[in-house]
Amino acid sequence: MKEYQLLKEIEYEYNADIGLSYASPVRGVWNIVHIGTLVPQSHEVFVCPTSCLRGVVLTTAELGAMDRLSTITVGEDNILEGDMEEALYRGTKRILEELPTRPRAMLIYTSCIHHFMAVNYQRIYKILRKEYPDIDFIDCYMDPIMRRTAPAVPSLWRQIHRLLKPTERRPDQVNLVGNCFPYGPYSDLNRMLEDAGIRVMDLNTCKNYDEFLEMAASCVNFTFHKTAARAAKDMKIRLGQEWIPMHCGYLYEKIDEDMAKAAETLGIPGICEEKIRTERKRTEEEIEKTREVLGDTPVSLDYTAVDCPLELAFFLHQKGFRVESVFIDVFTESREIFDQLKAAMPELKIYQSLGWNIRQMKRGHEGKIIAIGQKSAYFNDTDHFVNIVENDGMYGYLGIRRLMELIREAAQETKPMKQLVQIKGWGCSCG
Amino acid sequence: MKKDYQTHVFTCTYTADVSGVCSAMYELGGMTVLHDPSGCNSTYTTHDEPRWYDSDSLMFVSGLDEITAVMGDDTVLIKDVVQAAGDLHPRFITLCGASIPHIIAFDYKGVAHLIEEKCGIPVLPVPTDGLRSYVSGADMAFRAFVERFCDPSEYQRTKEKKINLLGVTPLDFSINGNVEALRKTFEEAGFEINVCMAMGDTFEQLTHAYRAGCNVVVSSAGRKTARFMKKRSGMPFVEGLPIGEAAAQTLLQAVEETLDDGLDRNPFVNISDAREKDPFPQGIVVIGEEVFSRSLAYAVNALPETGRYGQKAFAFWPDPDEGIAEQDLIHVMRSADTVIADPLYQVVQKPGAPEHFVRFPHEAYSGRIFRDQIPVFAGKEYQVCSLLSGR
Numbered sequence: 116m117k118e119y120q121l122l123k124e125i126e127y128e129y130n131a132d133i134g135l136s137y138a139s140p141v142r143g144v145w146n147i148v149h150i151g152t153l154v155p156q157s158h159e160v161f162v163c164p165t166s167c168l169r170g171v172v173l174t175t176a177e178l179g180a181m182d183r184l185s186t187i188t189v190g191e192d193n194i195l196e197g198d199m200e201e202a203l204y205r206g207t208k209r210i211l212e213e214l215p216t217r218p219r220a221m222l223i224y225t226s227c228i229h230h231f232m233a234v235n236y237q238r239i240y241k242i243l244r245k246e247y248p249d250i251d252f253i254d255c256y257m258d259p260i261m262r263r264t265a266p267a268v269p270s271l272w273r274q275i276h277r278l279l280k281p282t283e284r285r286p287d288q289v290n291l292v293g294n295c296f297p298y299g300p301y302s303d304l305n306r307m308l309e310d311a312g313i314r315v316m317d318l319n320t321c322k323n324y325d326e327f328l329e330m331a332a333s334c335v336n337f338t339f340h341k342t343a344a345r346a347a348k349d350m351k352i353r354l355g356q357e358w359i360p361m362h363c364g365y366l367y368e369k370i371d372e373d374m375a376k377a378a379e380t381l382g383i384p385g386i387c388e389e390k391i392r393t394e395r396k397r398t399e400e401e402i403e404k405t406r407e408v409l410g411d412t413p414v415s416l417d418y419t420a421v422d423c424p425l426e427l428a429f430f431l432h433q434k435g436f437r438v439e440s441v442f443i444d445v446f447t448e449s450r451e452i453f454d455q456l457k458a459a460m461p462e463l464k465i466y467q468s469l470g471w472n473i474r475q476m477k478r479g480h481e482g483k484i485i486a487i488g489q490k491s492a493y494f495n496d497t498d499h500f501v502n503i504v505e506n507d508g509m510y511g512y513l514g515i516r517r518l519m520e521l522i523r524e525a526a527q528e529t530k531p532m533k534q535l536v537q538i539k540g541w542g543c544s545c546g
Numbered sequence: 547m548k549k550d551y552q553t554h555v556f557t558c559t560y561t562a563d564v565s566g567v568c569s570a571m572y573e574l575g576g577m578t579v580l581h582d583p584s585g586c587n588s589t590y591t592t593h594d595e596p597r598w599y600d601s602d603s604l605m606f607v608s609g610l611d612e613i614t615a616v617m618g619d620d621t622v623l624i625k626d627v628v629q630a631a632g633d634l635h636p637r638f639i640t641l642c643g644a645s646i647p648h649i650i651a652f653d654y655k656g657v658a659h660l661i662e663e664k665c666g667i668p669v670l671p672v673p674t675d676g677l678r679s680y681v682s683g684a685d686m687a688f689r690a691f692v693e694r695f696c697d698p699s700e701y702q703r704t705k706e707k708k709i710n711l712l713g714v715t716p717l718d719f720s721i722n723g724n725v726e727a728l729r730k731t732f733e734e735a736g737f738e739i740n741v742c743m744a745m746g747d748t749f750e751q752l753t754h755a756y757r758a759g760c761n762v763v764v765s766s767a768g769r770k771t772a773r774f775m776k777k778r779s780g781m782p783f784v785e786g787l788p789i790g791e792a793a794a795q796t797l798l799q800a801v802e803e804t805l806d807d808g809l810d811r812n813p814f815v816n817i818s819d820a821r822e823k824d825p826f827p828q829g830i831v832v833i834g835e836e837v838f839s840r841s842l843a844y845a846v847n848a849l850p851e852t853g854r855y856g857q858k859a860f861a862f863w864p865d866p867d868e869g870i871a872e873q874d875l876i877h878v879m880r881s882a883d884t885v886i887a888d889p890l891y892q893v894v895q896k897p898g899a900p901e902h903f904v905r906f907p908h909e910a911y912s913g914r915i916f917r918d919q920i921p922v923f924a925g926k927e928y929q930v931c932s933l934l935s936g937r
Contacts, residue, residue: 134608135630159610182556209555213555225811
């Protein structure tokens, strides 16, 4: 069996399970430890078997943030004696006694095994909340066994924002929820909000815990990633905050539509027709400039770089780029875009980056190739790549122009791919 | 009061049994499958496997999910493994797993048998549980390999200087020349290395592990395998690591004697466990894997008294099943005058404490963080005195 399939050979299946998987050395995508450390003045406690702890502990150690994490190991005795609740209670108390600084919040993560031990953790959290009223305890989950129904990253974004308590809302303040990177100079939404004098709150930029708690006063939550949907839905119910999902894609009409909805909800001036025309023109000019730089050089892209890899492939193809391959494991985009791409590019190579066959593929590419994302760079073995994860704070026309700039840069310069892609949680500096 | 082995306020975690299995089997042309939802294999390949980027060894995670676990549906795993084996043609398959297979009583032996029947490739069941350290996992894997592929009738009591090195993985020796230095030390003393289990030798070579005169257990990850081989064939073993001239001489002498009389030996067994000293005397404590820490402590004690500032060295190692009780660790480290340990242990030092900390990175503890600082400590050429010279 070859390591790729042509798009014309593939049937659309939404979010299919993967089964037996390979793990490439590419590690730029953030994991739950990176996300958890964004909460300022918090402390993370992982309650897991040794095999699960190893990854989170070394993620933290590599960040130089071991003072932000403690662990409680699940042992054979806990399984046999059913005393996991006591172990958690005693362990948490000891951690709080020995930490040099008292945290404002404690994120306690349980793992897959606890679902099978029928552990009543909520009871322990209730006791801890009573004993330590100055600390906010929140239950978090590192339980990939539940990935079909409650995947860990969306669940964590929701749990983090459950630290916010209902309060009076401010009409001039909004939140950006569920981002690993601050959105700013490369986001149309941010520019529009700033022009209208709206205060934009983002966990990424909160300097302390009190500032983070102020997010509860925002009137609207904007999300750019699907992984933030659970948090936004939950905040709508608990805090009464509106939720506007912004589609992080490349369809001009969709960008205009989302921006108009954002302006209307907030009652602020939207982007006028003339401005939209100017933005589109500038964007097209950037695209043309980039296409000229690339010429006939092929492009490969992957799901770690952008949220909508199929949409990006379709967009680039329409704009005259030679898109050769996409590295993607599950389809989480719409059937519509899948079908459009299939009709337009039936010969597009689709690689499963977690599939077993890819382990022994001969990495490399005959001739130069530009990769958008770490996985496509690794498997094509190219130093000409756009080194981003999770959209890197890009949205709208500004975002597309920034992406074009990064593609040109990748075409003209090289980066030490082997070193860069192995860094865990690209861009995370630990809050 | 019962010791708390579970809570770690400040310190890191030694890598788990599943990583030990993968590390042990890495170079043998097999395919290792971790039966687990997710995460164990990326942890192993990111932090514990320095050979991962530049080789194509086969390590996969099964991707166990909730329904499959609840229903006890092993057919998903069997189907995937058989299909992958059909595509990739491994020499053999190793099946290990983490805590979920353990808690749902996954039948490793039965499933291994079924897979083997379907694809005709030998399958080794290694029933790890994700709760123990790499020492336990690597040892289980080595033992499973020997049990399946090595013929005990090949062992013949001989005084021929032919030995095996057991318990060799990058988790304890990295890939910076330690294994080569280890081999060189024995070879220069006239010993032939029959097999080095399992770095640098092939599957075929390892199948003849019983063709040696004795086993040398150079890390505790080879201990149970040595005992197993002893039970199966009578092959004796010696435990110890040649760190520096003095420890090397002692160990080489012990190996000669064992080849001569067939009795097991551990020349460094008298090195005290720091935990057993209460109060811990103001000495030098070596923290690490058991054979390493005992051997290095012995080597330090063999220095002239001035070279070790008149102090005695002790060893402190994690239990493969329980790990380290952090309070014990704090007590020992804060009482010691000098600590030789992985840099990640430095967080335990009391701020402003007078003790000296000698950074000695260990792959199984800090993973890749300090990999380029791991010294070539194995072998007689290592200068033990240099460790303390910076004081």
